[in-house]
Structure formats: structure tokens, C-alpha cells
Amino acid sequence: MDKFIVSARKYRPQTFDTVVGQAHITTTLKNAIRQNQLAHAFLFCGPRGVGKTTCARILAKTINCEHSTADGEACNECPSCISFNQGTSLNIHELDAASNNSVDDIRTLVDQVRFAPQAGRYKVYIIDEVHMLSSSAFNAFLKTLEEPPPYAIFILATTEKHKILPTILSRCQIFDFKRITTGDTVAHLEAICEKEGVKAEQAALQTIAQKSEGCMRDALSIMDKIVSFTNGELNYTNTLEHLNILDEDYYFKLLEDMLQQDLSGAMLLYDDINRKGFEGDLVLNGFAAFIRNLLVSKDEKVVALLDTVESFKQKYLEAAQKTPVSFLISALNILNESEVNYRAARNKRLHVELTLIKLCYLQQAMELTAGDTGLLKKKIAEKAVSVPFKRIQPVLLKQPSGTAPDDVVARHEPEARGSRLIIEEPAPRPAAPPPPKAATAARKIGSLEKLRQQFKETHVELEDHPLTQEALEEAWSAFIVLLKESKNSAAQSFDLAQLKVLDGNSFYVYTANAIEYRFIETSKTQASEFLQKKLSNSQLQFYIIKRENREVAESSEPRPLTAVQQYQKMIEKYPLVKELKEKLKMELDR
Structure with missing residues (x-):
């Protein structure tokens, strides 16, 4: 009984003409052999099972053939071709980089390259799955790959070109193999079935070709399995059953x-x-x-x-x-x-x-x-509609003295159940016509002056008077009376505090302990507003100092805050002050 050989090995191409679906590569290689323009390094890349290693072996056999044909094919009759077909050729070395990917393996290969071939013109080194080499192995291979001896040719094969270092790619002639088409696969399977005497339906072979997805080795393996399963008869039904494919019916x-x-x-x-x-x-x-x-x-x-x-x-x-x-x-x-x-x-x-x-x-x-005109597009969401409110007529209120007639207005709803809601808000001004383009710049420049003018009309500027100790104590006592009348618990702390004028706009407030300090700090804003009005000084400010004894030590008195420090403290409490300063483009006095 003869030993069974799978079709992928038994019908492996032996010449360039028998390679299926890679005519663009086989023609290039034959022309290079015929014109004696062989490169020293080749890189065959592409999907699995499309003929990369096969073409590498055919190339190695053809360049060592003693009687190659006129179109660049091997004769298969000379001693070199016979030894290659029998697997005994000493001029062809194959290395599987998947299992021999270390630096030592590459160094061993480089040492072999130094020896010239005993028979034939070239020594061919085929490295399969070259992307599996380590980075160190690639680096050890660089010099030899760039400048090999004239008798050495390297053929690298890989399915993952992107994993190879650019320094390797630049030293090789790159050949990209493509997937084998369904028609080429079916034709090759038909030829094999005819040689083997297998009855095969066209639909079954087409199904196998589609399932293989351009891989000839897979197509041959699938065909061998189905032939064994069906006892030499390849039909569409058995193929669907074996491949677990649902019938298109x-x-x-x-x-x-x-x-x-x-x-x-x-x-x-x-x-x-x-x-x-x-x-x-x-x-x-x-x-x-x-x-x-x-x-x-x-x-x-x-x-x-x-x-x-x-x-x-x-x-x-x-x-x-x-x-x-x-x-x-x-x-x-x-x-x-x-x-x-x-x-x-x-x-x-x-x-x-x-x-x-x-x-x-x-x-x-x-x-x-x-x-009516076909399929409608996706429904567009309705635009937001404002909620309808009943229009309320504005009613002018009685103007207080010193107030502009348009400053305060009131709107009210009709009386309902004996009550009436009055909301004070600025009266709506009639919409002015849009200014011409030429006046737009002038309007922007004058907006700040207009704002300042309105501020001056509605606010009476106070004339600042210099601060004196006597006036300060009198105003401070008046504020204490006000706190006592409102039954504020901070009145006692204000009464126990000691005052000292620092300059015409500021003074110190000395407290005996932390409790008094907190009470005064809590009412500081209210006290500042009262004292500014009472003493007619809008820039008046005071500093609270906590100390254990009552004696005033000049050396322990804090220095007055600068304008920048005052501004920093102000924006900590009132962040809107910073926004107002930026909008009005104001600068601090240094």
C-alpha cells in the first residue's frame, strides 16, 4: 500500500508556470533570471497559502539549474534539479524563524554564508516566517543582508510585513502576493480531480473555493477531507454538510x-x-x-x-x-x-x-x-416654542425725589381676590433703530462714558474728610448704640475695643481675645458702611488686631495694605468685582 500524500504537497508547483494566481510575480522573477539581474535579498509577503515558500523554492532551483530554458524555467533534468526535487541539494538552506529566532541561530547562519557552494552558482537561504525573529536577531542579520557574498541569496517569507524592521525592508526587493481568486482555485481543483479520478460537481468546487478565502492550501485540504468523507464523490450537498454551511435555498x-x-x-x-x-x-x-x-x-x-x-x-x-x-x-x-x-x-x-x-x-x-413622493426622511424634532404668558401693561409708580423719571416702573396684574402683585423693574424702553455701520465703532467707544455718566447722575459723590481720633470715637460710640438698640450681641465687643488712627483714611481696632475679634469681624462690613457715612469718608477702612495686653506696641502694628493687596482681599469676598474691573478695563493705583 502506497503512502498517502496530501494534495497540497503532492501537487505543489515545481515550475513558475504551474504557480496559480501569481503571474505578476512569476513573470518578474523569470525575467530577472533570464536577464541575469537577480537581487541579493528578496522579501515575499502576503496571506497564508498563496505560494510564497513555493515560489522561493522554485527560484532557488531555477537559478542553480545547469540547463535553464529560454523563458527562465528549470529543466528538471540536470543533477542540480534532480537533487533539489529529491530534497538532497546542499545549495538550499531553509530556516524556520518561528522556532529559530534567537541571535545564536542567526549567527550560525551567518557563519555558513562564508563558505562558497561546492556545486552550482548560488547558495540560497530561505527564512520562513521571518517576522518571528527577535529585534536582536534582526540587528545581527543586518550587515550580512546588506553586503552578502556574491554567491549568497536570501529569500525572506512572511505573512505580517508590518512587523519587520524598516532597516530589513530597505535591503530587500519586496514582492506582494495576492489572494487567489475563486475562478483560479476552481480551475486548479478541477485539474487535480481529473488527475485523481474524482467526480466533482462545479457547485461543490465553487463552495470550497469560497470557503478557502483565497488560500490554495486550505482549498486542497478541504477537498481531501470531503473526498475521504464521500468516498471519492464530491457533490454540492455533501460539501455543505461537511463544511457546516447553510444552503442558500x-x-x-x-x-x-x-x-x-x-x-x-x-x-x-x-x-x-x-x-x-x-x-x-x-x-x-x-x-x-x-x-x-x-x-x-x-x-x-x-x-x-x-x-x-x-x-x-x-x-x-x-x-x-x-x-x-x-x-x-x-x-x-x-x-x-x-x-x-x-x-x-x-x-x-x-x-x-x-x-x-x-x-x-x-x-x-x-x-x-x-x-406621496416616496419614503419620508427621519422626523425632525419640533423647535422649542416659548410659553405664552398674558401681556401685562406697565404702570408708572410715584417717583421718589432725586430719581430719574425712567428709573423705576411697576407692572401689576389685575386684582384677584382682593390682592395685587406689584413687581418693580426697569421700564421697557422703545427699541431704537439699528445704527449705521459707520457709527458702530463710535457707539462701542462711547458706551463706557455713557455708563459713567449714568452712574454720576444716580449717585451723589461724597466729599472725603480726613479722619481724626475724636470724630472716630464719637462715630464708633454711635454705632455701638445702634447695635444695642438692635440687640446685637457684638455690641459688648465693640464697646471693649480700643481705637487708634493710622492715617486720614484708616485706623486700628485692638481686641483683647479671639472672641471679641470674631464678633467685630462678623459686623465689620456693617460698621464700615456706617462709619463711612457718619464720618463722610468713602475710603475709610480699619484693621482688627488681636492681642493679649492693652498696650499698643508700635513695632507690632501691621503695615497698611497696598492697593493690590486690598484688591486681592476684595475679590476673595466679592468675585464679581474682578469681572467688573476686566469689563471696564480699570487699572489699580500703585
């Missing part, structure tokens, strides 16, 4: 039920699918791909993108003609959202059934939201 039936809004039929059909062991996410993903194919079939320009077996193409075209585009796009959105949320769902079956319910009533929902 189920999707066509689901679509028909949804267009007819037959929920019971769709639920029973999904129950049949579920009984066959297909998971819900597989159903959602397959149905989304089915809707995508229908959407592609709507336009003749992109019908070539329809990725399905030949027997279903006409069926797709017929189904696409009777399905609205709006339904297909909405269904894709629903399926995509459902597939994303499938993992988080606790009841998987209920999650899929809810999606089917939405799809079954999708057509009805679209008809309800359709207008």
Missing part, C-alpha cells in the same frame, strides 16, 4: 416569507435550521451575505461582484428584481446590529427570532412611513 425561502409578511412561516423555517445544528450567529451572518448579494444583483454594472455558485446566479437576479432597494438596505442595518449584539444576548434563539420578527414586518413599517 433557506435564505431564498426566508426572503419570500418576509416579503409576504408571513411570520409563522419564517419562524418554522428558522426552527428547521436550528434543528440541523446551525448556530444563530451563522444564520445572521449568512443571511446578511445573502442580502448583500441581492443588493449587488440590482445593478448590472456590479453584478460581477456576485460571489456565489453559478447555479444560483440567475435565481439571485430574479429575486433582486422583485425586492425593493430600501428593504434590502434596511434589512442589512437590522442584521448588522443584531449580529453585533448577538454575543451579549443571554437567550440566543430569542435574539434571532426577534430579528426575524423585525424583518417580517419591515415592509409594513416602510409602507406606513411612506408619503
Whole structure:
């Protein structure tokens, strides 16, 4: 009994012409060999199973062939080609970088490069999965890769080009392998089936090619499994069963039920699918791909993108003609959202059934939201409308003496139940016409002067009088009387305090303990306002000092605060003062 060899190894290409789907690379390599313009380092990158290592071996065999053909192919008859086919060639060295990725492995390879080949023209070093090398190994390989001996050629192969250092990429000729198309895969599988005497249906081979996703090695492995499973007969039904793929006829039936809004039929059909062991996410993903194919079939320009077996193409075209585009796009959105949320769902079956319910009533929902001219856009939220209030007529109040006639007005509602609400607020002025553009700048400049003028009209400036000890004590006593009349507990602390004039606008208040200090500090604002009016000094201020003895020590007296310090204390208590200063662009006196 002969030993079985898998198709991926048995039918591995031996020449450039037999490589499937990489004509752009094989043609370049053959021309380089024929014109004797070989680079010293190549980098083959691309998806798995598309022929990177195969092309590297063919290149190594061809450049050492003693009787290469005119188009740059190996003869497969000379001693060098025979030894290569038998795996005994000493001029080809393969290194798996996935398991030999240390610095010592690369140093061993570099030591071998120093020796010239005993037979043939070149020594070829094929390093597979080169992205697995460590950074130290890459650095140890740099010098040799940049300036190798004239007889050494390096071929690096990788599936992850982005993991390779830029210094390595700059020293290599880069060849990007592409995925093998479905048509090329099917043709290659048909040729192998013919050689092996396997009966294969076209639809089954197309399904295998789609499942392999451009990887020839996977396609050959899948075909070997199905041939063993079916005892040498490859048909569409057995292929679907072995690959766990849901037949597209189920999707066509689901679509028909949804267009007819037959929920019971769709639920029973999904129950049949579920009984066959297909998971819900597989159903959602397959149905989304089915809707995508229908959407592609709507336009003749992109019908070539329809990725399905030949027997279903006409069926797709017929189904696409009777399905609205709006339904297909909405269904894709629903399926995509459902597939994303499938993992988080606790009841998987209920999650899929809810999606089917939405799809079954999708057509009805679209008809309800359709207008005379087609499908309506998303409803726009209504703009905010102000709450209607009853208009209240303004009523002028009696003006107090010294007040401008337009300063105070009153609005009131009609009397209700013997009561009346009066709200004092500034009277509404008639809207002035917009000023011309030329006067806009002048209006901005004069706004500050206008504000100052209004302030002067409504406020009477006080003439400041210098502070004296006698006047201070008299005013202080008057404030104490006021506190006692209002039964304020701070009156006693004010009575026990001692005063000392500092200058014409400030004085010290000495307290005997912390309790007196707190009482005076609490009423400081009220006392300042009273003393300023009583002594006719708007800049009057005082400082509270706590001490244990009654003697006034000149050395312990605090220095008066500067204008900046006063301003800092002021904005700590009244933050709006800072905002007013910035708006009026005022500056502090230094």
C-alpha cells in the first residue's frame, strides 16, 4: 500500500508556470533570471497559502539549474534539479524563524554564508516566517543582508510585513502576493480531480473555493477531507454538510416569507435550521451575505461582484428584481446590529427570532412611513416654542425725589381676590433703530462714558474728610448704640475695643481675645458702611488686631495694605468685582 500524500504537497508547483494566481510575480522573477539581474535579498509577503515558500523554492532551483530554458524555467533534468526535487541539494538552506529566532541561530547562519557552494552558482537561504525573529536577531542579520557574498541569496517569507524592521525592508526587493481568486482555485481543483479520478460537481468546487478565502492550501485540504468523507464523490450537498454551511435555498425561502409578511412561516423555517445544528450567529451572518448579494444583483454594472455558485446566479437576479432597494438596505442595518449584539444576548434563539420578527414586518413599517413622493426622511424634532404668558401693561409708580423719571416702573396684574402683585423693574424702553455701520465703532467707544455718566447722575459723590481720633470715637460710640438698640450681641465687643488712627483714611481696632475679634469681624462690613457715612469718608477702612495686653506696641502694628493687596482681599469676598474691573478695563493705583 502506497503512502498517502496530501494534495497540497503532492501537487505543489515545481515550475513558475504551474504557480496559480501569481503571474505578476512569476513573470518578474523569470525575467530577472533570464536577464541575469537577480537581487541579493528578496522579501515575499502576503496571506497564508498563496505560494510564497513555493515560489522561493522554485527560484532557488531555477537559478542553480545547469540547463535553464529560454523563458527562465528549470529543466528538471540536470543533477542540480534532480537533487533539489529529491530534497538532497546542499545549495538550499531553509530556516524556520518561528522556532529559530534567537541571535545564536542567526549567527550560525551567518557563519555558513562564508563558505562558497561546492556545486552550482548560488547558495540560497530561505527564512520562513521571518517576522518571528527577535529585534536582536534582526540587528545581527543586518550587515550580512546588506553586503552578502556574491554567491549568497536570501529569500525572506512572511505573512505580517508590518512587523519587520524598516532597516530589513530597505535591503530587500519586496514582492506582494495576492489572494487567489475563486475562478483560479476552481480551475486548479478541477485539474487535480481529473488527475485523481474524482467526480466533482462545479457547485461543490465553487463552495470550497469560497470557503478557502483565497488560500490554495486550505482549498486542497478541504477537498481531501470531503473526498475521504464521500468516498471519492464530491457533490454540492455533501460539501455543505461537511463544511457546516447553510444552503442558500433557506435564505431564498426566508426572503419570500418576509416579503409576504408571513411570520409563522419564517419562524418554522428558522426552527428547521436550528434543528440541523446551525448556530444563530451563522444564520445572521449568512443571511446578511445573502442580502448583500441581492443588493449587488440590482445593478448590472456590479453584478460581477456576485460571489456565489453559478447555479444560483440567475435565481439571485430574479429575486433582486422583485425586492425593493430600501428593504434590502434596511434589512442589512437590522442584521448588522443584531449580529453585533448577538454575543451579549443571554437567550440566543430569542435574539434571532426577534430579528426575524423585525424583518417580517419591515415592509409594513416602510409602507406606513411612506408619503406621496416616496419614503419620508427621519422626523425632525419640533423647535422649542416659548410659553405664552398674558401681556401685562406697565404702570408708572410715584417717583421718589432725586430719581430719574425712567428709573423705576411697576407692572401689576389685575386684582384677584382682593390682592395685587406689584413687581418693580426697569421700564421697557422703545427699541431704537439699528445704527449705521459707520457709527458702530463710535457707539462701542462711547458706551463706557455713557455708563459713567449714568452712574454720576444716580449717585451723589461724597466729599472725603480726613479722619481724626475724636470724630472716630464719637462715630464708633454711635454705632455701638445702634447695635444695642438692635440687640446685637457684638455690641459688648465693640464697646471693649480700643481705637487708634493710622492715617486720614484708616485706623486700628485692638481686641483683647479671639472672641471679641470674631464678633467685630462678623459686623465689620456693617460698621464700615456706617462709619463711612457718619464720618463722610468713602475710603475709610480699619484693621482688627488681636492681642493679649492693652498696650499698643508700635513695632507690632501691621503695615497698611497696598492697593493690590486690598484688591486681592476684595475679590476673595466679592468675585464679581474682578469681572467688573476686566469689563471696564480699570487699572489699580500703585
